Amino acid sequence: MAVDREHVLRSAADLLTRKSTATMDEVAKAAGISRATLHRHFAGRDALVRALESLGIEECEAAVDAARPDEGPASDAVRRLVRELQPAAGLLAFLYGESQLWEGEPQNDGWAHLDARIGAVFQRGHHSGEFRVELTPAWLTEALYGLIASGAWAVQDGRVAARDFPTMVAELLLGGALRRETSHVPKESSRDREIG
Amino acid sequence: MAVDREHVLRSAADLLTRKSTATMDEVAKAAGISRATLHRHFAGRDALVRALESLGIEECEAAVDAARPDEGPASDAVRRLVRELQPAAGLLAFLYGESQLWEGEPQNDGWAHLDARIGAVFQRGHHSGEFRVELTPAWLTEALYGLIASGAWAVQDGRVAARDFPTMVAELLLGGALRRETSHVPKESSRDREIG
DNA sequence: TAGAAATGAGACATCAACGTCTCATGTGCG
DNA sequence: CGCACATGAGACGTTGATGTCTCATTTCTA
Known part of the structure; x- marks a missing residue:
């Protein structure tokens, strides 16, 4: 149930590596979750990138x-x-x-x-x-x-x-x-x- | 009068090198022309990038x-x-x-x-x-x-x-x-x- | 000088992505 | 079982950039 934050970040990293301009929608789909849920875990695109930065x-x-x-x-x-x-x-x-x-x-x-x-x-x-x-x-x-x-x-x-x-x-x-x-x-x- | 296509491309190259996500408006300003004129010479952002590609x-x-x-x-x-x-x-x-x-x-x-x-x-x-x-x-x-x-x-x-x-x-x-x-x-x- | 051509400024509609919200569904836990 | 909570789906308004258009002004040219 609870979204695996780690998995979401990995998916996002994979996708954004290939297509750095990928949409939040695409990122969500890549992680197998809905856009709404993605927004619940990362306030916005900036927050997502920040999180990826920390992960990196x-x-x-x-x-x-x-x-x-x-x-x-x-x-x-x-x-x-x-x-x-x-x-x-x-x-x-x-x-x-x-x-x-x-x-x-x-x-x-x-x-x-x-x-x-x-x-x-x-x-x-x-x-x-x-x-x-x-x-x-x-x-x-x-x-x-x-x-x-x-x-x-x-x-x-x-x-x-x-x-x-x-x-x-x-x-x-x-x-x-x-x-x-x-x-x-x-x-x-x-x-x-x-x-x- | 006639816009110096070469100069526009140089300016765009300079700007986009520093900020690859620069707006058409910013590109125009950097070249010292209006956005309308920029569009008259390059049908759109894609066309501009294509032209830069050719120049490169x-x-x-x-x-x-x-x-x-x-x-x-x-x-x-x-x-x-x-x-x-x-x-x-x-x-x-x-x-x-x-x-x-x-x-x-x-x-x-x-x-x-x-x-x-x-x-x-x-x-x-x-x-x-x-x-x-x-x-x-x-x-x-x-x-x-x-x-x-x-x-x-x-x-x-x-x-x-x-x-x-x-x-x-x-x-x-x-x-x-x-x-x-x-x-x-x-x-x-x-x-x-x-x-x- | 007068007409033609190009430009600048800005209005306008369009579009894509964003961020927020609601509601129904599904899952986990007591 | 029943409640709490997280999710999915999608509607909604907003924003920013785009591309088109008009019109007045400037510049070139015949």
């Missing part, structure tokens, strides 16, 4: 936690990060596009916290000498979001296989960020394969 | 031409390409986001032509052994668009300096695509500096 931040924070960003080489941390972020990639792509519209509005500062955590990984890579200093942490963070969004869309349109997503994103990003002498990009250490 | 394709094609994609090392071709594409980056970012909405609609197949030309550069890099084969040309092309869009937004929000745009985008992209033994990224050859 939660998922990303959880992904960063799971990626153990402070452990081992920064490059491995980035690989883990991309892998952990993949489930949230679609939602992230939607929110990344949406964020271009919030001009001066009081946006959720959860993003700032997330940016800082991710930026710290790149910064760590700089200090350890793993990453090239020409590319700033801020830009690498931005590029990570951008590549994840591009990857999510490419997967959705069938231009990239879902199973290749982590490799495509992480190896492209790292190749640019990683300073290394050899052309061989190491496989992920076996320790990092327990999940994938 | 034109500019990209011109940029690819100017980048001499078949000359010299593929990596240098990519650097030239990014540099030539920078002026169109904002428009490209808008259209890239917009393209996520056209599901099955008959989109301008000028994009296919452009994709093919850009993809060919990466393919050339694969065949010559410059680029890593793990990253497909299709993905590299997608990533190029994504990074240009990310770069355009980062510049607009002041997170990246405009003058650093070509370096940030090209070096990140190439570092991932380029197979090289040394960590030193070569400066652009002096031949390529005549424009920048």
Whole structure:
């Protein structure tokens, strides 16, 4: 009976990832509930997007936690990060596009916290000498979001296989960020394969 | 008297890059004309976006031409390409986001032509052994668009300096695509500096 | 200069999405 | 069983953007 708020948000995320301009009616239908009920749980479109924003931040924070960003080489941390972020990639792509519209509005500062955590990984890579200093942490963070969004869309349109997503994103990003002498990009250490 | 169609399109591109949901009224104001006149030149919002699409394709094609994609090392071709594409980056970012909405609609197949030309550069890099084969040309092309869009937004929000745009985008992209033994990224050859 | 053409300003109807509301139905719980 | 509550369906008014139209004004041109 009681609507599963989580399920509604997941459905909305799925739909809005594919069609960011979807109607409240479409969102409701996608979740299998009526528009009235949708409005009972989310005061309006804004409230829904805010909720999705919170969900996205939660998922990303959880992904960063799971990626153990402070452990081992920064490059491995980035690989883990991309892998952990993949489930949230679609939602992230939607929110990344949406964020271009919030001009001066009081946006959720959860993003700032997330940016800082991710930026710290790149910064760590700089200090350890793993990453090239020409590319700033801020830009690498931005590029990570951008590549994840591009990857999510490419997967959705069938231009990239879902199973290749982590490799495509992480190896492209790292190749640019990683300073290394050899052309061989190491496989992920076996320790990092327990999940994938 | 006669409205400068080019100027209207430029203004619209500038505005829509910053605010993709801008109203026809806002577009008109940004171009310094009345909404009525805007409608006289572009039958509606769709027509305007179509025109912007054509403009974007034109500019990209011109940029690819100017980048001499078949000359010299593929990596240098990519650097030239990014540099030539920078002026169109904002428009490209808008259209890239917009393209996520056209599901099955008959989109301008000028994009296919452009994709093919850009993809060919990466393919050339694969065949010559410059680029890593793990990253497909299709993905590299997608990533190029994504990074240009990310770069355009980062510049607009002041997170990246405009003058650093070509370096940030090209070096990140190439570092991932380029197979090289040394960590030193070569400066652009002096031949390529005549424009920048 | 006079006519033709283009523009600006604004009125107007239309339409789609929104948000609110009501009422009947169905489900869970005491 | 009977009550309370959540839902579904749909009506309703509102809003914002769109597209069309008119008319006075300005600008170009013959």
